[in-house]
Amino acid sequence: MLDINFIRENRELVKQGMVNKGEKDSAAVDLVLAKDEEWRKTVTELDLARAESNKKAKMIGQLMGQGKKEEAQKLIRETGDSKDKIKQLEESLSVLQNERDELLYQIPNVPDASVPVGRSNEDNVVYSTWGEPVSEEWRLPHWDIAAEKKWIDFDRGSKVTGAGFPFYVGPMARLQRALINFFLNEAVEYGYTEIQAPYFVNEDSARGTGQIPDKEDMMYTVPRDGFFAIPTAEVPVTNFHRDEILSMDDLPIYYTAYTPCWRREAGSYGKEVRGLNRLHQFDKVELVKFVHPDSSDQELETLREYAESLLQKLNLPYRTLLMCTGDMGFTQTKKYDLEVWSPGQQRWLEVSSCSNFGSFQARRMQLRFRNEKGKTEMVHTLNGSGLALPRVVASILETYQTGAGDVVIPDVLRPYMGVDRI
RNA sequence: GGAGAGGUGCCGGAGUGGUCGAACGGGCUCGCCUGGAAAGCGAGUGUGUCGUGAAAACGGCACCGAGGGUUCGAAUCCCUCCCUCUCCGCCA
Helix, strand or coil, rough: CCCCCHHHHHHHHHHHHHHHHCCCCCHHHHHHHHHHHHHHHHHHHHHHHHHHHHHHHHHHHHHHCCCEEEEEEEEHHHHHHHHHHHHHHHHHHHHHHHHHHHHHHHHCCCCCCCCCCCCHHHHCCEEECCCCCCCCCCCCCHHHHHHHHHEEHHHHHHCCCCCCCCEEECCHHHHHHCCCCCCHHHHHCCCCCECCCCCCHHHHHHCCCCCCCCCHHHHCCCCCEEEEEEEHHHHHHHHHHHHHHHHHHHEEEEEEEEEEEEECCCCHHHHHHHCCCCCCCEEEEEEEEEEHHHHHHHHHHHHHHHHHHHHHHHHCEEEEEEEEEHHHCCCCEEEEEEEEEECCCHHHHHHHEEEECCCCHHHHHCCCCCCCCCCEEEEEEEEEEEEEHHHHHHHHHHHCCCCCEECCCCCCHHHCCCCCCC
């Protein structure tokens, strides 16, 4: 969430950002400020009432100590009114606070000035492209290759769990493992600290990174225990430092984590979900950064460059999109998507999303650091995929297939696969 | 899952209804001392929020695992939940 003081001082900027992000209207901004005004008034009133009641209680204590029971009794009798008043004020304050926070949660992060204004994915800017997308007629989509070789078993996945939960068999299981190891090793070599995270999180964590209340429906739940299956490692890893005050020397902190990810993906259909294009369970290596506010812009660029370097090493053509305001999401200030070329489908597939959240997540999480002046300040958080597996697998199968039906293993994966073709 | 013991500041550890934001010790910071250091001595050392202020700062309120409750008054009493430790059970 945004800082209410920031909203107060930048009312128009926040409103404009909201409109640019495609919200129906920006009324929440005015409403939240009005509500906050009321809230602060009530806080002052309540604090005054409490101060008075504290004073009386202290006095009673003193009188009791001195054995002046009668005088104490007299004072006690006087406290009834202020007690009621305090109770009333507390109740209205808690109502006001809830209303204010609910509004505050509806206000998205303000897009960075460098983000193109636009409505939908059609307004995203192609930031760069790498490699030559191949497009020969004979190339099969990955689901045909996988079916032919019995590498991916969607039907048995449906039987055992449901649609979107495939089995990977033989060389394909090995390829998954190879990619995970490759991605983790690269990240660690770059300077990320490898971390193994829980696959379920509690409600506070889901709120901390913004899945709640915005994107609750995307997650699988474990109601009996109040857990959420993680939709991305971003959730547990970013919450790792929730409610902490870091030292400035700690920053920047880089983490990488491999986890499965679970997403309900309600409402998906057709070619969008064919094969490995969109699954309910998939594997991903995630990158998370905690940085000083002054450097988050630069950190986003190096994050993107790092993610791009993985596709370059795999020798997979890709393009990088700078997402426009309307397509970038609620919590981000700026976001790049990396899309790998799928020659069997003749389309681009998103394999990484690199985002800067500014202090938006940190504020929800109360994640701070002690700055140059010794004061606490919100850190900036960023994350990106490095990378998500299924579409990379799809692109590898389609890009590296030979006319003879085999698939050549990319050079960098051979040490992990033990063979040079499958 | 069952039985028991606990959760207090950066750490250890007091505090079982009143003047406790919290003794004492350690750590850390600053100062004195020193050629320099150690030891010693002195001072300081939480977070959030509201208000005043340009700021430094000052004042109020809240916070002793979380949330409720009792009371004029709660770290201290009661209830619920979470977590940690010990033993038993179960288990990869």
